């Protein structure tokens with residue numbers, strides 16, 4: 122399945138204009154003037170730090186984009202076994218490129234299908250800013266619970282809209298970053314789905330505030346009237362405080 126909003130991203134990536142991190146940046150209050158690419162790497166680092174990867178771990182990235190997170194782990198850890206999961210073959214082809222130290226196992230499948238024939242083989246599972254796309258979230262959590270070893274750990278983030286978010290802006294964002302099957306999903310639903318799928322949520326952080334400066338690099342300021350530009354409308358939603366960016370730390374129940 123080709124995700125349409127990746128058409129331009131893949132072209133820009135092949136021309137070296139964008140990095141291999143396809144997510145918002147994490148802008149620290151303490152450090153001013155990050156370029157977006159630095160803030161995107163800081164966002165990855167926050168996830169990896171909480172994931173607590175160790176040399177020798179088997180690490181799975183679900184919704185792995187262009188491979189930026191796995192590439193970072195590949196560069197910083199020894200003897201890790203890396204698996205990237207994506208539904209878009211073009212992204213997997215792009216992610217395969219570049220300098221890897223280890224062999225990476227890429228799987229073309231839906232997030233709910235990455236561990237069908239295997240149990241207890243993954244030490245760490247990461248998914249950055251991808252769950253809003255998944256049509257079967259509880260299937261994804263069940264697959265993760267099945268894949269994880271008993272001492273495993275998982276870190277997953279996504280974007281959620283608050284119940285009072287402007288419906289016109291939300292519709293524009295969901296169409297522009299399609300598929301976005303459940304724009305009404307709330308944090309409590311997400312945690313409940315994880316729980317019934319065999320996972321325990323042990324920590325939640327909302328990073329929305331720290332993502333906000335990303336939009337200064339991505340689009341012009343929001344005009345008064347709603348536009349048909351999904352990036353501007355996502356910016357409007359974030360600026361109005363109508364979105365959250367939850368990062369969940371999960372363990373096997």
Ligand SMILES: C[S@@+](CC[C@H](N)C(=O)[O-])C[C@H]1O[C@@H](n2cnc3c(N)ncnc32)[C@H](O)[C@@H]1O
Nearest residue numbers: 142143144184185186207208231232249251254
């Ligand atoms: C916003 S991008 C984030 C990419 C990557 N995690 C990163 O941080 O750079 C969302 C990713 O989720 C992937 N994705 C969308 N739907 C998916 C699905 N059903 N199963 C697996 N991956 C999916 C997309 O192809 C894309 O790579």
